[in-house]
Amino acid sequence: MTGPGVGMALILPQVEELPHVVEPTIVWVAVAYFAVVTLIGAWATRQTRTAGDFFAAGKGIGLVALTLSVMSATLSGFAFIGGPGLVYSIGLGAMFIVLPAALTNAMGAWVLAKRLRLMAEVRRTITLPDVIGARYRSPLAQGLAGVAILVAVIGYMATNILALGLVIDAVFGIGLAWGIWLGMGITMAYAVGGGIVAGIYTDVFQGSLMAVASVLVFLFTLQAGGGLGGISTTILEQDPGFLGPWGHLTPIAALSFFFVFGMGSLGQPHVVHKFFMLRDPLKLRWYPLLTTTALIVSMLLYFGVGVAVKSLELQGEMAPLANPDDATPLFLLGYTPLILAALVFSGVAAAIMSTVNSFMNIGAAAMMHDIPVSLGRRVNNELLWGRICTVIISVAAALLAQHSGMLVALLGVFGWGLFASTLVPAVAIGMNWEGATRAGAVASISTGLGITLVFETLAFFGFYSFPVGVTVSGLSLVLSILVFFGVSHLTRDTAEATLDPDIRVVMKA
Amino acid sequence: MKRVALGAIVGSALLIGAAYATAFLPGGTPEWAPWLFVTGMSVMMVATMAMGAARNDRIGRLVIPFALVLVILLGGFWLVLALPPADPTDPSLWLGLPPRAAIVLYGIGFLPFLLVPVGYAVTFHEQTLGPGDLERIRDEALAARGTMPLSDRPGRGLVDDDGEGTGEGRR
Numbered sequence: 084m085t086g087p088g089v090g091m092a093l094i095l096p097q098v099e100e101l102p103h104v105v106e107p108t109i110v111w112v113a114v115a116y117f118a119v120v121t122l123i124g125a126w127a128t129r130q131t132r133t134a135g136d137f138f139a140a141g142k143g144i145g146l147v148a149l150t151l152s153v154m155s156a157t158l159s160g161f162a163f164i165g166g167p168g169l170v171y172s173i174g175l176g177a178m179f180i181v182l183p184a185a186l187t188n189a190m191g192a193w194v195l196a197k198r199l200r201l202m203a204e205v206r207r208t209i210t211l212p213d214v215i216g217a218r219y220r221s222p223l224a225q226g227l228a229g230v231a232i233l234v235a236v237i238g239y240m241a242t243n244i245l246a247l248g249l250v251i252d253a254v255f256g257i258g259l260a261w262g263i264w265l266g267m268g269i270t271m272a273y274a275v276g277g278g279i280v281a282g283i284y285t286d287v288f289q290g291s292l293m294a295v296a297s298v299l300v301f302l303f304t305l306q307a308g309g310g311l312g313g314i315s316t317t318i319l320e321q322d323p324g325f326l327g328p329w330g331h332l333t334p335i336a337a338l339s340f341f342f343v344f345g346m347g348s349l350g351q352p353h354v355v356h357k358f359f360m361l362r363d364p365l366k367l368r369w370y371p372l373l374t375t376t377a378l379i380v381s382m383l384l385y386f387g388v389g390v391a392v393k394s395l396e397l398q399g400e401m402a403p404l405a406n407p408d409d410a411t412p413l414f415l416l417g418y419t420p421l422i423l424a425a426l427v428f429s430g431v432a433a434a435i436m437s438t439v440n441s442f443m444n445i446g447a448a449a450m451m452h453d454i455p456v457s458l459g460r461r462v463n464n465e466l467l468w469g470r471i472c473t474v475i476i477s478v479a480a481a482l483l484a485q486h487s488g489m490l491v492a493l494l495g496v497f498g499w500g501l502f503a504s505t506l507v508p509a510v511a512i513g514m515n516w517e518g519a520t521r522a523g524a525v526a527s528i529s530t531g532l533g534i535t536l537v538f539e540t541l542a543f544f545g546f547y548s549f550p551v552g553v554t555v556s557g558l559s560l561v562l563s564i565l566v567f568f569g570v571s572h573l574t575r576d577t578a579e580a581t582l583d584p585d586i587r588v589v590m591k592a
Numbered sequence: 593m594k595r596v597a598l599g600a601i602v603g604s605a606l607l608i609g610a611a612y613a614t615a616f617l618p619g620g621t622p623e624w625a626p627w628l629f630v631t632g633m634s635v636m637m638v639a640t641m642a643m644g645a646a647r648n649d650r651i652g653r654l655v656i657p658f659a660l661v662l663v664i665l666l667g668g669f670w671l672v673l674a675l676p677p678a679d680p681t682d683p684s685l686w687l688g689l690p691p692r693a694a695i696v697l698y699g700i701g702f703l704p705f706l707l708v709p710v711g712y713a714v715t716f717h718e719q720t721l722g723p724g725d726l727e728r729i730r731d732e733a734l735a736a737r738g739t740m741p742l743s744d745r746p747g748r749g750l751v752d753d754d755g756e757g758t759g760e761g762r763r
Binding site for chain 1: 661736
């Protein structure tokens with residue numbers, strides 16, 4: 084599988100029905116999980132008194148909360164269901180999505196964490212578009228970034244809510260529609276009441292659950308496959324390309340994953356947004372080490388289940404999967420204790436809910452704060468409007484997930500690549516380069532937005548696709564970077580005028 | 593340092609763009625295109641880290657982990673491209689994986705973990721933020737803002753239901 088097909092599999096973790104796993108143990112663990120999440124949400128609601136609490140946790144979170152919430156927001160349900168399925172389908176090439184993890188957290192910390200945290204101190208910024216607006220003295224750039232975020236957020240949320248509905252249906256057997264609205268309702272309840280405070284502290288619980296479940300399942304994959312050597316030997320005998328360096332992808336396609344998920348990590352607002360919130364910036368010292376460790380641990384399941392199921396299939400112990408997304412559920416039901424399967428299913432729901440919650444919050448901020456500010460307006464009670472916008476975005480995304488069929492898939496394609504191509508040059512490079520200009524930022528955001536929307540749409544409807552291996556997200560990211568530098572160079576005489584002295588101090592810090 | 597890093601980012605973006613462009617040529621992607629891609633991508637990631645880490649235009653002791661990571665990424669990817677495929681009839685495994693897969697997962701995927709986050713923690717106070725820096729930078733920034741014309745000064749932050757600014761730091 085190459086080209087757009089892979090992109091689709093990436094962004095759409097679960098669009099196919101999962102096998103039903105309605106077992107009393109699984110149901111009760113899931114009920115307990117939802118009860119804990121609800122309690123945390125109720126507590127967080129009492130802590131949320133201001134818009135600063137709602138969107139930036141009052142700059143009051145600690146290191147462990149930051150670490151686990153970044154890890155949880157980074158990993159959607161894709162890490163537990165779609166990812167292992169992708170490894171099962173295309174082999175080692177799927178690992179290029181997670182391979183840059185050893186670098187990305189430290190890169191984000193050096194490039195963005197300190198400067199964003201200082202921006203929150205100096206300018207009270209709460210969103211990435213806020214930072215763009217302040218950095219370039221440009222409401223237009225802030226508005227464009229807000230629009231890009233809103234488009235990507237609704238797409239991401241719709242696909243994730245659909246996935247959540249499928250997981251809840253698989254566990255409780257209540258049907259997809261009820262699954263969508265139950266999952267969205269619980270997530271929305273704590274997101275509306277407790278804002279990002281609820282999101283952060285449910286992430287702590289959810290992230291811990293995901294990490295523990297991942298390690299345990301990985302041990303069972305090794306046991307089932309006869310160790311990593313046994314798994315490799317079985318696969319090499321019958322499908323050597325699977326364990327080739329690129330799996331069944333072309334080299335450029337696999338490398339595109341590494342590029343987009345490596346450099347693109349600097350433009351993921353649901354992750355870098357959390358840098359605004361750390362109580363003590365000196366604690367950033369341990370952030371990359373802890374977050375990278377948590378991410379690597381949580382990705383063991385992604386790799387282990389994918390290769391183990393492939394090996395078991397080649398040994399004749401499992402039938403070939405009709406749907407690659409069945410890899411994790413079928414492995415859990417066949418090769419692990421029921422209680423662990425129950426934990427993982429709750430972990431999948433946890434992963435999706437934590438991602439959705441983060442998107443709800445940044446989407447509401449774009450809708451209520453960034454876009455109005457770019458138009459010269461601002462609402463008077465941002466806490467109240469933040470809550471109202473959270474409800475609007477959530478209901479819109481759930482309706483899309485339930486009714487729009489292909490549109491959900493189309494919107495879901497945009498996600499990561501749109502964030503990367505619109506935000507990486509303007510924010511990540513722009514906050515570190517005094518020569519960047521307003522025109523460069525606007526041009527690069529427009530380039531990323533235009534290329535991603537046009538070519539993903541053309542590819543989705545089958546009108547035009549890039550050659551094999553060239554992904555829209557990769558090409559739009561590299562072009563937006565080049566446009567950013569090119570236009571900034573052409574307009575370099577304006578660089579000085581678009582940089583306020585206090586921002587210059589932050590950039591030089 | 594920052595100029596070098598920025599130049600490297602532009603150069604590496606051009607290499608990646610060129611690698612993508614070859615896919616549009618008649619006959620498809622040539623065999624050398626992945627070499628361009630891995631070179632550009634490895635340089636871009638290390639240059640981006642150096643750009644972000646530079647303080648007073650220096651990266652200090654971080655030059656060591658950055659150089660090692662560049663060697664790991666470039667060396668790893670070049671080895672993977674150069675080595676022959678594993679022999680299915682006589683597979684030699686490195687820590688349970690065929691050699692090229694082992695280079696990808698253990699080398700490119702894991703080794704930088706031992707260098708980069710550790711390098712960040714070890715050099716944090718000198719290269720990122722030391723005790724007292726936050727207050728000093730905030731004061732400098734506020735003083736710098738004071739030099740701006742009144743009409744250019746940024747407005748207040750978020751607005752709450754009481755009409756006041758946000759209550760950050762209350763927890």
